Amino acid sequence: MQDNIVKIEGLSHRYSKDWAVQDVSFEINKKGIVGLLGSNGAGKSTTMNILCGVLSQTRGQVLIEGIDMRAAPEEAKKRIGFLPQNAPLYLEQTVDEYLTYCAHLRLIEKPRIKAAVDAVKEKCGVAHFSKRLIGNLSGGYRQRVGIAQALIHKPLLVVLDEPTNGLDPNQILEVRQLIKEIAIDRAVIFSSHILSEIQATCQDIIMIEGGKMVFKDTMESFNNYIEPDSLITTMENPPSAAVLMAIPGINEVVFLSENTIRMHFDPTADIAESIVEMSVGNRWRLKEITLEKSSLDAIFAQLSNKKLKPVLQK
Numbered sequence: 502m503q504d505n506i507v508k509i510e511g512l513s514h515r516y517s518k519d520w521a522v523q524d525v526s527f528e529i530n531k532k533g534i535v536g537l538l539g540s541n542g543a544g545k546s547t548t549m550n551i552l553c554g555v556l557s558q559t560r561g562q563v564l565i566e567g568i569d570m571r572a573a574p575e576e577a578k579k580r581i582g583f584l585p586q587n588a589p590l591y592l593e594q595t596v597d598e599y600l601t602y603c604a605h606l607r608l609i610e611k612p613r614i615k616a617a618v619d620a621v622k623e624k625c626g627v628a629h630f631s632k633r634l635i636g637n638l639s640g641g642y643r644q645r646v647g648i649a650q651a652l653i654h655k656p657l658l659v660v661l662d663e664p665t666n667g668l669d670p671n672q673i674l675e676v677r678q679l680i681k682e683i684a685i686d687r688a689v690i691f692s693s694h695i696l697s698e699i700q701a702t703c704q705d706i707i708m709i710e711g712g713k714m715v716f717k718d719t720m721e722s723f724n725n726y727i728e729p730d731s732l733i734t735t736m737e738n739p740p741s742a743a744v745l746m747a748i749p750g751i752n753e754v755v756f757l758s759e760n761t762i763r764m765h766f767d768p769t770a771d772i773a774e775s776i777v778e779m780s781v782g783n784r785w786r787l788k789e790i791t792l793e794k795s796s797l798d799a800i801f802a803q804l805s806n807k808k809l810k811p812v813l814q815k
């Protein structure tokens with residue numbers, strides 16, 4: 502029995518001569534929400550389209566519950582519900598007509614179709630719009646219908662490509678809540694170029710930039726990277742950089758001016774307390790000490806910077 506629903510190994514894809522995705526490998530557990538984060542053009546849609554069997558990779562392997570997407574696409578696709586970046590909605594159909602059509606496409610047996618449609622309408626909060634033309638729904642409700650079609654055949658894995666893109670703040674909150682609900686008994690992977698979006702919803706995060714995976718871990722460990730690791734002090738009578746560097750835990754000292762110093766330190770060491778105590782003992786005349794906390798956006802920017810080594814890759 503597989504303990505993961507997705508296993509991707511050495512995935513690479515090029516459309517013509519440029520590689521859109523290069524050597525991406527990851528696994529997804531059977532339950533929970535994974536966020537695929539990356540800026541525009543990072544390779545998110547390419548990865549998701551390959552994962553769902555919509556696009557055939559140049560290299561590498563995609564296994565869905567151990568089934569090779571290339572070798573047995575029909576079996577693998579049965580396990581997946583997909584909402585692509587541009588939801589495949591027919592605006593001139595009603596919600597009922599469209600979901601019934603999707604149920605047929607998913608080869609649900611005729612006598613079971615009505616119950617399947619009713620169940621996903623209920624789950625996605627669109628039952629009261631059953632007879633409404635999709636073209637007359639708001640963006641948020643259209644997205645709900647898009648998610649409903651992805652759930653119609655009760656897939657083990659739901660793949661949502663930028664599901665909150667273009668929605669207003671209230672609609673974003675509603676779709677996030679819906680994603681959390683559908684992930685209770687299955688795996689969900691969704692993509693976004695907005696870090697806070699992934700942070701609010703996911704247990705795990707995979708980040709790709711320039712087609713390469715630069716980070717993969719739990720959201721919790723990602724958040725730990727924003728622990729303060731530098732501080733700024735102002736002292737009337739500061740010691741030399743060498744004296745400060747000798748304090749255990751300090752690994753870089755930068756004089757910003759004669760009296761203002763930035764110190765980088767190991768976040769596990771209690772540096773602020775050591776500096777205050779030493780300042781009193783050595784008459785450094787400490788006037789100010791401020792911990793600097795990297796913002797999430799700064800970390801995102803750092804990880805997105807292709808020139809940097811992918812230091813956080815696990």
Ligand SMILES: Nc1ncnc2c1ncn2[C@@H]1O[C@H](COP(=O)(O)OP(=O)(O)OP(=O)(O)O)[C@@H](O)[C@H]1O
Binds near residue numbers: 521544
């Ligand atoms: N059909 C295509 N033909 C040629 N190049 C493509 C094609 N689709 C995507 N690309 C290129 O592949 C790279 C990755 O694109 P992809 O759409 O996967 O990124 P993305 O992270 O989903 O970005 P976005 O959020 O803007 O959709 C980009 O450089 C893009 O221009």
